[in-house]
Amino acid sequence: MLGSALEDFCNGIINRVERHHLLLVPTLVLIAFYLGRKYSTSVAHLDSKSNLVGQQPGWFPHIWAKYRYVFNGYRLVYDAFNEQTEGKKILRIPIFGQKLYMLPAKYVDELKSLPEATLSSSYAVSDYFLGSYTTLDHSMFGDSTWRVVRDFLTRRLSMLVAPLSEECIISFEEEFPICEDWTLVDIHSHLLKIIGRMTSRVFVGNQLSSDPSYRQTCIDYATCVFQASGLLKAFPAMLRPTLCLFNPHIWRIRFHYLNAKRHLLSEIAQRRQSAVKQENMLDWLIANSGSEDPLGIVKRQLGLSFAAIHTTTNHLTNVLLDLAARWDQYAPELIEEITQALSEDEAVLKKSTLSKLSKLDSFMKESQRLNPPSALSFNRKLMRPLILSDGTYLPESSYIAAPSGPLGQSDDHFLRSSDFDGFRFHRKRQKATGLEKSATYFTSTGIHSMVFGHGRFACPGRFFASLESKTVLVYILLNYRLSLPGDGSRSPNLTFMDALFPDPKQKVMFRRCKPYSIPSGGKP
Ligand code: HEM
Numbered sequence: 001m002l003g004s005a006l007e008d009f010c011n012g013i014i015n016r017v018e019r020h021h022l023l024l025v026p027t028l029v030l031i032a033f034y035l036g037r038k039y040s041t042s043v044a045h046l047d048s049k050s051n052l053v054g055q056q057p058g059w060f061p062h063i064w065a066k067y068r069y070v071f072n073g074y075r076l077v078y079d080a081f082n083e084q085t086e087g088k089k090i091l092r093i094p095i096f097g098q099k100l101y102m103l104p105a106k107y108v109d110e111l112k113s114l115p116e117a118t119l120s121s122s123y124a125v126s127d128y129f130l131g132s133y134t135t136l137d138h139s140m141f142g143d144s145t146w147r148v149v150r151d152f153l154t155r156r157l158s159m160l161v162a163p164l165s166e167e168c169i170i171s172f173e174e175e176f177p178i179c180e181d182w183t184l185v186d187i188h189s190h191l192l193k194i195i196g197r198m199t200s201r202v203f204v205g206n207q208l209s210s211d212p213s214y215r216q217t218c219i220d221y222a223t224c225v226f227q228a229s230g231l232l233k234a235f236p237a238m239l240r241p242t243l244c245l246f247n248p249h250i251w252r253i254r255f256h257y258l259n260a261k262r263h264l265l266s267e268i269a270q271r272r273q274s275a276v277k278q279e280n281m282l283d284w285l286i287a288n289s290g291s292e293d294p295l296g297i298v299k300r301q302l303g304l305s306f307a308a309i310h311t312t313t314n315h316l317t318n319v320l321l322d323l324a325a326r327w328d329q330y331a332p333e334l335i336e337e338i339t340q341a342l343s344e345d346e347a348v349l350k351k352s353t354l355s356k357l358s359k360l361d362s363f364m365k366e367s368q369r370l371n372p373p374s375a376l377s378f379n380r381k382l383m384r385p386l387i388l389s390d391g392t393y394l395p396e397s398s399y400i401a402a403p404s405g406p407l408g409q410s411d412d413h414f415l416r417s418s419d420f421d422g423f424r425f426h427r428k429r430q431k432a433t434g435l436e437k438s439a440t441y442f443t444s445t446g447i448h449s450m451v452f453g454h455g456r457f458a459c460p461g462r463f464f465a466s467l468e469s470k471t472v473l474v475y476i477l478l479n480y481r482l483s484l485p486g487d488g489s490r491s492p493n494l495t496f497m498d499a500l501f502p503d504p505k506q507k508v509m510f511r512r513c514k515p516y517s518i519p520s521g522g523k524p
Helices: 002-049 061-083 105-111 121-128 142-175 187-204 212-233 237-245 248-273 281-287 294-325 327-344 351-355 358-370 404-408 424-431 434-438 462-479
Strands: 091-093 100-102 183-186 377-382 399-402 480-483 494-496 499-501 507-512
Touching: 061 091, 061 404, 061 494, 061 499, 105 377, 105 399, 121 377, 142 187, 142 281, 142 294, 142 351, 142 462, 183 187, 187 212, 187 281, 187 294, 187 462, 212 237, 212 248, 212 294, 248 281, 248 294, 281 294, 294 327, 294 358, 294 462, 294 480, 294 507, 327 351, 327 358, 327 462, 327 480, 351 462, 358 424, 358 462, 377 404, 424 434, 462 480
Parallel strands: 100 399
Antiparallel strands: 091 100, 183 507, 377 399, 480 507, 494 499
16 A cells, blocks of 8 residues: 555656656756856856956966066055955955965954864964975964963063063163264164064063074074065075075074074073073973973074064054154153053053053054055965855965955045044044944954954964053153154155065154153063
């Protein structure tokens, strides 16, 4: 009974299929074709349909776009963002040896929390700086470095203010011109030494950081990595192994790498044996390394100096250039805010004092918004293929980035976005509440504030960078008057590929106003 019912049911289906097979077969073919196209065009969409930034008609357009990008990449990202309906399309960035896609902001939220095994920031950084040639390999960053910065450095900021301000005062006394009268100062090179000293004091402690050879290596290793990778990136990947042999920056990297090993390996061995623990980065790295090969710790130290010193120096140079260009407009209010905060804290500079400097925090954020270190941020390498929520397929081993520069200067988000308005974030902070308020801080990140990246791998050192920068700015504001030579306006920033940096030759006029020093004390 049951058997014959089943037989009838199956016959019914077969008859229907036979009757409609003329429709069914093409339908199945169409579905298969649609699904196939959906995924294959997604790949094709990225590789051939998406526009190439900087491409112009003519012979070998891809190659010319790459050279155009080397010399003018920063501007090309802005132009492409504005032309492509405010960055709503995926664009390809023309660089040699990498498939890099600039993603619209709408994707950042769905990607920002993905783990390192899917989207890696440390591989993106290492590959961007050609780590296989420059020694800046991904093991210098990644989870364990990130954890030490977040769980040790950031949690101990309160106790770091005293040694930082002490080192700041000593560095100004030893590295900076006296400036009794108006004096032209090479601001970038002086700040590099001062930030190098302050950072090294916190990274390795008082004794090792006062060794000029070690300090120089911390500064120069990064400079050489920037220069070596910059030069190599201007050439196709196949030429790089040969070019490397003749690249003096690569030789200098090797020297600094060996010098760091020479200083640090014996120090690590000593500290591993010592019962007395110090409060600085080297000890925190050792404490978190278990039985890790000491070379791993040397690399992390170098990686951290690379991440910290030049980024903070360039940021501070920008802030000082903006301040010197508008001294009369902003300095009186900033000085008043500092004196008020200091008087509330018994005239001793503490973390709480620095946290009260809302106008200074706003000024720093505005300067960073208009002078971002790069037009791109949120750089990630795809460790496996990924399909975005709208079906777009991102291939393994490709790279993505977000147009952070243009997004940070978008008219939709900022009133008169191209004007420098030093207290715009301060004013907003006073009116806003909740999330809107927390988005106004120098260290906060978001779609329109990605100078420190965003999401799971946003810069873990940004709280330290903020503390260190404010310490230097408080010192300068209380001790000097500033102005710019010539017509008083700052010279244009320089660019290389997507990167932007202040002109290192730009000078600032300094005049000491009164012998004031920030009361401080304390060891690390
Ligand atoms: C103004 C100064 C600084 C700027 C503009 C800056 C910017 C950045 C950016 C854009 C990233 C990538 C984040 C992402 O893609 O989401 C990053 C990563 C990182 N930064 Fe900073 N940074 C600064 C200072 C510092 C300092 C002072 C330290 C150390 C104390 C530091 C340590 C790191 C580390 C370790 C990473 C790598 C995280 C990882 O991918 O594993 N940075 N920084």
